[in-house]
Amino acid sequence: MSVSQIEMISLEELVSSNHQYRKFISVFDFTVFKKALKGAEKEGYYKGYGVERLFKCLVIQFMEDLSDRELMRYLQENTSAKWFCDFGLTDSTPDFSVFSKFRKKLGTKKLSKMFETLRNQLIEQGKMSEVFTFVDASHLISKATLWEERDEAIKHKYEKLNNESLPKVANDKQARIGCKGGSKFWYGYKKHVSVDMQSGLINKVAITPANITDAKGFKHVCPGGGAVYADKGYCVKPARDVAAKKGVHLAAIKKNNMKEKNRDLDRFYTKMRSPYERVFSQQNRRVRYVGAAKNQFAEFMNAICFNLKRMVVLENEKVPILTQSWV
DSSP states (O other), rough: OOOOOOOOOOOOHHHHOOHHHHHHHHOOOGGHHHHHHHHTTOOGGGTTTTHHHHHHHHHHHHHHHHHHHHHHHHHHHHHHHHHTTTOOOOOOOOOOHHHHHHHHHHHHHHHHHHHHHHHHHHHHTOOOOOSEEEEEEEEEOOOHHHHHHHHHHHHTSSSSSSTHHHHHSSOEEEEETETTTTTTTEEEEEEEEEETTTTEEEEEEEEEEETOHHHHHHGTTTTTEEEEEEOOOGHHHHHHHHHHHHHOOOEEOOOOOOOOOOHHHHHHHHHHHGGGHHHHOOOOOBHHHHHHHHHHHHHHHHHHHHHHHHHHHHHTTTTOOOEEEEE
């Protein structure tokens, strides 16, 4: 008579030792977010999952660029994702509706504090500094139903679609028409980012309507000191005023019609900036949500995911980081 055998397998054994999710856990202590997440525990729809596990689910969502339904299936089928989010092999994972409710409960304001906590931890560990900073802005295209909006504009007899009339008929009423170079137009937002040039980690990120100039958006991402390397959009008065107020040296490329333009110096600034353009080169230009607050939430999550990936690279390369104590 044959004896049936039961093989006991743990989830820990199913995740390879060099898996990317393991590396994320090794380079960052997610418990630093525990205090910020504490106030969100009381809602009944969490069904015992716990906000810490749900936040890790959001990290997976933005890391892998998944919708709520795709995230639900991903957690059901992917053992590494289950391990990262602290689920057991046979544990039930959240329904797709839980994720949207959790994002709403967490909110942009609380996530902003969490991102600041992460940044402060990196600064304390010497992994990030504000000695040399790269600053730039990029366009984000809003969700739009152009034919419906066109018909609505005709119905209201608007002669032109501009920043006064378009928000009245558009799906996303907080978005605006932006312009770059006098010929490139889009309807949506503008993302402003500052990057620590010593480590390549994102220091600050902010969303504004698309019609806000780079120079006016600079106040949202200006570091607290050091030198800032920026393009021609930041050589004008609004950016210079912010830099002077914060005691920052603004190393911005000058426009061609400026008398004080130094082409050799500007070429040097361009070479200094070029390695950090990768922060923008592969990003998705279309926003995930409607409204400035929700898209700011998304960009905080994208920045957290970017920094996690970058921290793994720094850990592997053992890159020496310049700390502020050296200044």
